[in-house]
Amino acid sequence: MADILGAEVDEEGFLVNLSDWTKEIAESMAKDDDIELSEEHWDVINFLRNYFEEYQIAPAVRVLTKAIGKQFGKEKGNSKYLYSLFPYGPGKQGCRFAGLPKPTGCI
Amino acid sequence: MLHTVNKSSFERNSLQSCINTIDDTSVILLIEDGVISAANNANSSMLTDLASQGRVYALKGDVEARGISSKVANNIKLVDYAGFVDLVVEHGTAVSWV
């Protein structure tokens, strides 16, 4: 089994145990993808973590987009903005950095 | 609508649930272990009512496999697989009560 900073990850790089997550793990995952996490990235990552805590699922991209727009301003509530932060997909890549499972229905 | 039920009414409440929410034009097709409810002694009065209106079918192969051909209540119509297909075509949306 592969690991990131000692935390076990699956074959797609998602954390196996949600409770292993730390900010350092997120930063390390991002670095492996050539991304430096900015405040804007953290807004989305924290949103995803809070959403999961409340609803026990990662939101679909459509739901995420709408909610980010509502919370952080209309100019950010579109997939172009979210993909600029997470080029491999805000759902897939964002959830991975956030230590969450791959979102339901995410292809 | 066509409602298929594939569990015996002695084992599960699928048939009763189906009957509870069925509308006036829907028909029921009993398949697999659902055909056990087609035997005379297993009939609920609601099913008898529906059968007397010609709205209950049972899949012949499943009836025969379970050895209850002679026990099927009078008004329940036996259909083969081609008859199953005809019912689907005729009644549109199908619901399978599992």
Added chain:
Amino acid sequence: MATKKFMYLNRKASYGTVYAIESLEVVLIAAAFEQDVSLAFIDDGVYQIIEGQNTDSIGMKNFSKTYHALGDYDINKLYVSAESLEERGLTEDDLMPLVYEDEDDDWAEKPSVKVVSNAELSKIMSDQDVCLSF
């Protein structure tokens, strides 16, 4: 893609079998395809949305929280069988207060759950293109 009316019939309680959680997963996946989705809770299915579920001691995910997300997915038609509630000694007050935000009404919060008689449910079912029973 043409929109079809999908109804998911939920007939079993949450943790004894996989039906409830499987249904919920399918519903969330189907929602991504922007179809007209409604849910019905009949028989022991009404226990899926009862308030106050706590799974700490059985080591299973408390996915009752996930029903609160359905509104975000534009799933806001949750029909509950009045007869099924009554048979179990339950009332609407025992159910989780599931809501959605109405985009056409300045995002006002509105209830998603509607208790209906079996006769009303039968009419709603007849109006569907696809009914899936879990």
